[in-house]
Amino acid sequence: MSQEPILTIRGLHKSFGDNHVLRGIDLDVQQGDCIAILGASGSGKSTFLRCLNFMEIPSDGAITHAGKTIGTERPGKPRVYSEDELTKVRQKVGMVFQQFNLFPHKTVLGNITEGLRIVQGKDKASSDARAREELARVGLAEKADEYPSRLSGGQKQRVAIARALALAPELMLFDEPTSALDPELVGEVLNVIRGIADEGRTMLLVTHEIGFAYHVANRVIFMADGIIQEEGPPEQVLKNPQNPLTQAFLARHKQFEF
Amino acid sequence: MYEWDFTAVIENSGLLWQGLLGTLAITGTALAFGLPLGLMLALSRLSPRKWLAWPAGFIIEFFRTTPPLVQLFWFFFALPILMDIQMTPYLAAAITFSIQSSAFFAEVFRAGIVSIERGQWEAARAIGMQRPQAMRRIILPQAVKRMIPAFTERSIELMKTTTLVATVSYADLLYQANELAQKTFRPIEVFTVTALIYFTVIFGLSLCVQAVERRLAVSGDSTVR
Numbered sequence: 001m002s003q004e005p006i007l008t009i010r011g012l013h014k015s016f017g018d019n020h021v022l023r024g025i026d027l028d029v030q031q032g033d034c035i036a037i038l039g040a041s042g043s044g045k046s047t048f049l050r051c052l053n054f055m056e057i058p059s060d061g062a063i064t065h066a067g068k069t070i071g072t073e074r075p076g077k078p079r080v081y082s083e084d085e086l087t088k089v090r091q092k093v094g095m096v097f098q099q100f101n102l103f104p105h106k107t108v109l110g111n112i113t114e115g116l117r118i119v120q121g122k123d124k125a126s127s128d129a130r131a132r133e134e135l136a137r138v139g140l141a142e143k144a145d146e147y148p149s150r151l152s153g154g155q156k157q158r159v160a161i162a163r164a165l166a167l168a169p170e171l172m173l174f175d176e177p178t179s180a181l182d183p184e185l186v187g188e189v190l191n192v193i194r195g196i197a198d199e200g201r202t203m204l205l206v207t208h209e210i211g212f213a214y215h216v217a218n219r220v221i222f223m224a225d226g227i228i229q230e231e232g233p234p235e236q237v238l239k240n241p242q243n244p245l246t247q248a249f250l251a252r253h254k255q256f257e258f
Numbered sequence: 259m260y261e262w263d264f265t266a267v268i269e270n271s272g273l274l275w276q277g278l279l280g281t282l283a284i285t286g287t288a289l290a291f292g293l294p295l296g297l298m299l300a301l302s303r304l305s306p307r308k309w310l311a312w313p314a315g316f317i318i319e320f321f322r323t324t325p326p327l328v329q330l331f332w333f334f335f336a337l338p339i340l341m342d343i344q345m346t347p348y349l350a351a352a353i354t355f356s357i358q359s360s361a362f363f364a365e366v367f368r369a370g371i372v373s374i375e376r377g378q379w380e381a382a383r384a385i386g387m388q389r390p391q392a393m394r395r396i397i398l399p400q401a402v403k404r405m406i407p408a409f410t411e412r413s414i415e416l417m418k419t420t421t422l423v424a425t426v427s428y429a430d431l432l433y434q435a436n437e438l439a440q441k442t443f444r445p446i447e448v449f450t451v452t453a454l455i456y457f458t459v460i461f462g463l464s465l466c467v468q469a470v471e472r473r474l475a476v477s478g479d480s481t482v483r
């Protein structure tokens with residue numbers, strides 16, 4: 001690749017006590033990549049995503065965002081990270097959670113303007129305008145003044161996506177964004193995500209929707225035992241997997257359609 | 259058969275009103291200082307900084323486990339000797355019940371804060387909020403709402419405990435009632451009326467809190483997520 005990667009991950013490790021979850025992950029993410037991450041439950045997919053915006057602090061390794069390696073190196077020890085530095089990184093990395101995690105005491109609009117006003121210090125008028133723009137993009141312009149408890153799961157997740165997008169992140173992380181949804185609500189959320197991917201936004205997406213990964217992602221990663229077992233274009237990884245672990249995983253998900 | 263006679267009580271009802279004002283004053287003072295102090299103690303106790311968390315934990319446990327009467331006597335009798343200050347019954351009562359209730363309120367705050375789902379913290383941090391911002395804007399507003407019943411319970415408990423101030427001659431409702439009973443030789447009537455006043459005030463206040471709580475519950479955000 002001629003272009004400098006937007007995100008570089010080198011030798012990423014994460015342990016929880018004795019549980020060595022991530023065991024050395026290397027990955028370059030290019031501008032405009034849509035990377036689908038597959039893997040069995042407990043294989044460390046969420047932990048991997050959460051390390052990328054430092055919701056989990058890596059036990060070892062280095063993460064470089066837009067040419068800047070986060071944290072300070074220490075000889076023979078893991079890097080140290082300052083809270084200031086991490087809050088800056090997190091503003092550039094949007095995250096969407098399986099359980100939506102909307103703020104229940106704030107309206108839909110309030111959920112979206114919170115980061116703009118409190119974190120980025122924008123005034124009310126411009127924050128509201130920005131929030132309405134993102135709400136329109138996810139097709140919920142008319143829900144601005146509702147409270148989250150009045151929305152369906154699919155609508156909640158679309159608001160959560162708008163909340164992340166409002167901060168104009170350089171990278172979006174989706175952690176099983178449709179896994180908590182009733183089947184009939186999955187489509188509306190996937191459509192929104194597809195729209196964002198089509199705009200050329202860089203994103204990493206943990207999903208069990210293999211058909212969606214096939215059609216939308218330009219790269220697919222299969223994770224097992226704390227490492228990336230196989231990585232490549234969807235055609236290759238999903239239709240012609242080389243690694244026996246990938247083959248076994250896909251065999252268990254036979255029901256998907258391309 | 260005992261012959262009830264409330265004339266003496268009614269004629270001297272001014273004394274009881276004064277006493278009620280005294281009770282409300284000390285309860286109000288304890289709430290005014292105890293709530294913010296309790297919040298500070300709770301936040302300190304939850305802080306990742308050990309040098310904040312441990313002293314806060316000690317203060318909370320100390321004032322929750324020592325009898326309030328001992329605390330009151332200590333502030334009234336011992337503190338003036340140690341610090342060479344003028345101590346009045348009101349001041350001693352105000353200090354005692356502010357600190358004592360702050361210890362209890364701290365635990366109410368803490369329980370409320372830790373009851374908020376991890377996902378709320380994560381969503382706040384994911385949009386770049388620092389810990390104090392997330393606490394103030396996202397966690398506390400939700401926690402306080404959940405804490406209202408426990409706060410009400412604690413405040414009622416507080417008002418009842420303030421009857422101890424009569425022992426240092428602070429003119430609260432119970433102290434005045436005692437005076438009146440001795441003056442009129444009508445203890446049965448006096449203490450019956452006194453109990454009814456406590457009941458009316460406390461029950462009335464807790465009805466008000468319930469109304470507020472219902473109002474908050476219908477504001478649309480009663481469910482999680």
Ligand SMILES: Nc1ncnc2c1ncn2[C@@H]1O[C@H](COP(=O)(O)OP(=O)(O)O)[C@@H](O)[C@H]1O
Pocket residue numbers: 016019021039040041042043044045046047048
């Ligand atoms: N905060 C945490 N504390 C302790 N263990 C954790 C934590 N988060 C994840 N784990 C452990 O890490 C492993 C991988 O979890 P996770 O990343 O959620 O997997 P996946 O998302 O692929 O299902 C699991 O064994 C899980 O128990």
Ligand SMILES: [Mg+2]
Pocket residue numbers: 045046047175176
């Ligand atoms: Mg997961």
